Amino acid sequence: MAREINWKQPSEEELQKRLSFQSGGAELDSSLLLQYSPRNKKLTLLSSQTVSVNSETVTNITNTLYPYHWPGENHAWDINAFRDGLDVQFHHNAPLECSFSLLGVDASIANAIRRILIAEIPTLAIEHVLVEDNSSVVVDEVLSHRLGLIPFKGGKRGLQDFLKWWKPGKPDALGYTDPFSTTFDYNTVKLVLNIECTHNDDADPNETDPRKKYNHAHVYAKDLEFVPLGRQSLFFSGEDAIAPFNPDILIAKMRPGQRIDLECHMHKGIGADHAKFSPVATASYRLLPKIDITAPIVGADAEKFARCFPPGVIGFEKVPKALAKRKHVAGRVSREGMPVESQAYKKEGEKMAVVKNPMKDTVSRECLRHEEFKEKVKLGRQMDHFIFSVESTGQWDADELVLEALKTLKQKAIKMQEQVQNMITG
Amino acid sequence: MSPSRADLKENEDASSSASSLAAEENATMEDAQREPVEAEVEGDVEMEDGEEDEDEEEEYVQRIRLLPGSTEHAASFEILHEGHTLGNVLRYIIIKNPDVEFCAYDIPHPSEPKMNLRIQTFETTTATEALQKGLKDLEESCDVIAEKFTKAREDFSGTA
Numbered sequence: 001m002a003r004e005i006n007w008k009q010p011s012e013e014e015l016q017k018r019l020s021f022q023s024g025g026a027e028l029d030s031s032l033l034l035q036y037s038p039r040n041k042k043l044t045l046l047s048s049q050t051v052s053v054n055s056e057t058v059t060n061i062t063n064t065l066y067p068y069h070w071p072g073e074n075h076a077w078d079i080n081a082f083r084d085g086l087d088v089q090f091h092h093n094a095p096l097e098c099s100f101s102l103l104g105v106d107a108s109i110a111n112a113i114r115r116i117l118i119a120e121i122p123t124l125a126i127e128h129v130l131v132e133d134n135s136s137v138v139v140d141e142v143l144s145h146r147l148g149l150i151p152f153k154g155g156k157r158g159l160q161d162f163l164k165w166w167k168p169g170k171p172d173a174l175g176y177t178d179p180f181s182t183t184f185d186y187n188t189v190k191l192v193l194n195i196e197c198t199h200n201d202d203a204d205p206n207e208t209d210p211r212k213k214y215n216h217a218h219v220y221a222k223d224l225e226f227v228p229l230g231r232q233s234l235f236f237s238g239e240d241a242i243a244p245f246n247p248d249i250l251i252a253k254m255r256p257g258q259r260i261d262l263e264c265h266m267h268k269g270i271g272a273d274h275a276k277f278s279p280v281a282t283a284s285y286r287l288l289p290k291i292d293i294t295a296p297i298v299g300a301d302a303e304k305f306a307r308c309f310p311p312g313v314i315g316f317e318k319v320p321k322a323l324a325k326r327k328h329v330a331g332r333v334s335r336e337g338m339p340v341e342s343q344a345y346k347k348e349g350e351k352m353a354v355v356k357n358p359m360k361d362t363v364s365r366e367c368l369r370h371e372e373f374k375e376k377v378k379l380g381r382q383m384d385h386f387i388f389s390v391e392s393t394g395q396w397d398a399d400e401l402v403l404e405a406l407k408t409l410k411q412k413a414i415k416m417q418e419q420v421q422n423m424i425t426g
Numbered sequence: 427m428s429p430s431r432a433d434l435k436e437n438e439d440a441s442s443s444a445s446s447l448a449a450e451e452n453a454t455m456e457d458a459q460r461e462p463v464e465a466e467v468e469g470d471v472e473m474e475d476g477e478e479d480e481d482e483e484e485e486y487v488q489r490i491r492l493l494p495g496s497t498e499h500a501a502s503f504e505i506l507h508e509g510h511t512l513g514n515v516l517r518y519i520i521i522k523n524p525d526v527e528f529c530a531y532d533i534p535h536p537s538e539p540k541m542n543l544r545i546q547t548f549e550t551t552t553a554t555e556a557l558q559k560g561l562k563d564l565e566e567s568c569d570v571i572a573e574k575f576t577k578a579r580e581d582f583s584g585t586a
Contacts, residue, residue: 063518066521066522067521067522067523067524068524075522076522076523076524077519077522077523077563079563079566079567079570082567082570083570083574086570086571086574087574087578088571088574088575088577088578088579089578090578090579090581090582093579093582093583100575100578102571105571106515106518108514108515108517108518109515109518109567109571111510111511111514111515112511112512112514112515113571115510115511116511119511120511399579402575403572403575403576406568406571406572406575407568407572409511409512409515409564409568410564410565410568410569410572412508412511412512413512413561413562413564413565413568414561414565416489416490416505416508416512416561417558417561417562417565419488419489419490419505420490420554420557420558420561421558422486422488423488423490423491423492423554424554426488
């Protein structure tokens with residue numbers, strides 16, 4: 001599973017330094033983790049960072065860059081090496097949606113970020129519904145559930161700094177728990193929905209659309225009215241008022257005479273408790289696809305090859321002189337077991353398939369179904385290149401969420417350090 | 427958590443509490459009219475919140491313990507209320523430590539909020555030290571990622 005390094009061949013002096021490290025001489029440096037082959041004068045990493053995607057199997061899945069795992073390679077944790085190897089590239093950054101590549105991290109770190117995004121970043125959502133009257137066809141519990149799932153927006157400072165966790169009160173001596181003993185302006189946001197369906201006297205007598213024929217035939221999220229309590233007006237007024245992010249979410253349908261009158265209490269919560277608290281619609285990553293064309297694919301084959309991939313993945317180039325010169329050797333097999341035979345059938349200037357943008361690939365493996373391409377292409381995924389896609393539900397900005405996730409992960413580590421310290425001393 | 431029809435009767439009680447809450451709210455509303463001024467002058471609304479927080483502060487709960495049979499160089503830890511999020515990343519960062527011979531994590535049962543972490547080390551360190559170092563390394567790595575992320579975002583918004 002050796003990986004060839006494509007960068008410029010280092011100087012003789014540099015090579016000597018690298019080799020002396022591998023014989024145990026020089027100081028530790030993760031950039032020196034290379035193997036020198038005197039035969040073809042090339043440096044290779046013994047460890048591979050590519051997940052192999054074969055026609056029926058996926059192999060070399062897990063990261064093995066650990067100390068003592070690869071001869072001559074170090075891989076001990078080093079924050080400076082981590083910093084050097086780490087890279088973030090943004091592809092897209094909108095308030096609700098962002099996409100970026102995280103390079104040079106292990107899957108466990110990328111996955112921790114993803115998991116925290118989904119389940120551990122707090123948002124505000126409707127948690128308690130006090131139903132005064134509900135004569136609509138939607139029963140109380142279903143209505144309450146629907147209300148809970150509505151995403152809300154509001155002033156960032158108020159949501160993130162001012163609002164705190166709400167905790168249920170404790171029962172008193174008689175065993176009675178006052179449900180509002182712990183309800184304050186800094187942990188509860190009150191919304192009121194008071195709406196009644198009536199006949200619209202101005203409507204045309206032949207009108208069939210219930211939305212025109214009646215008033216409030218449809219109840220929307222925008223009908224929820226925010227009631228600021230205490231200091232909340234400081235943080236949530238004007239633009240910053242608590243309001244449904246999408247005002248047009250349908251809550252219920254009614255007919256004349258039906259009425260909904262209820263009060264909602266919103267609390268902060270996390271996705272681990274209930275999905276309604278999750279700040280993201282989706283938070284996912286995929287590994288960067290890798291397509292290695294091991295033997296030239298030319299002429300009509302090149303076009304057919306391009307059609308095996310989504311548009312934009314494969315491009316065309318003209319066969320350069322240097323490649324066309326090579327002699328055809330029938331039956332010869334490369335060290336990897338690839339036939340080199342086909343290399344001969346190419347003329348200078350002929351159309352040749354090249355990889356243009358592997359990012360667009362879906363790794364459908366279609367090309368591996370064709371006999372003529374089977375031996376000429378190697379599919380894989382770059383093990384340490386995570387293409388993240390984060391879609392917010394509106395309470396946070398998408399890019400802000402990622403930073404919050406990192407903050408949460410850091411807090412976990414800090415809190416656990418205290419815990420370990422207490423375990424030792426206590 | 428939403429009240430069903432069965433709860434409606436109890437709501438009479440609740441609504442009386444609710445109205446008392448509303449009364450309280452009105453009182454605080456009036457306060458709010460004055461308070462903002464004070465708060466703005468001090469420029470520190472957070473201070474007040476901090477005080478309230480301390481009243482609310484929960485008692486400390488020890489969430490990690492050594493499991494029986496652990497020795498200095500080979501220990502199992504039981505961590506409460508942590509899952510794959512911290513478990514896997516800790517496992518990874520701890521085996522990156524050359525003084526560690528073995529590290530693995532497990533969640534014995536999905537219904538229990540428990541995560542077990544096993545660490546075996548060479549003579550050069552102890553299991554607890556390896557855990558401490560892993561947590562420290564993780565903390566640092568979060569800063570590094572956040573730093574690079576912020577930088578990349580700035581560069582991107584500059585170009586776009």
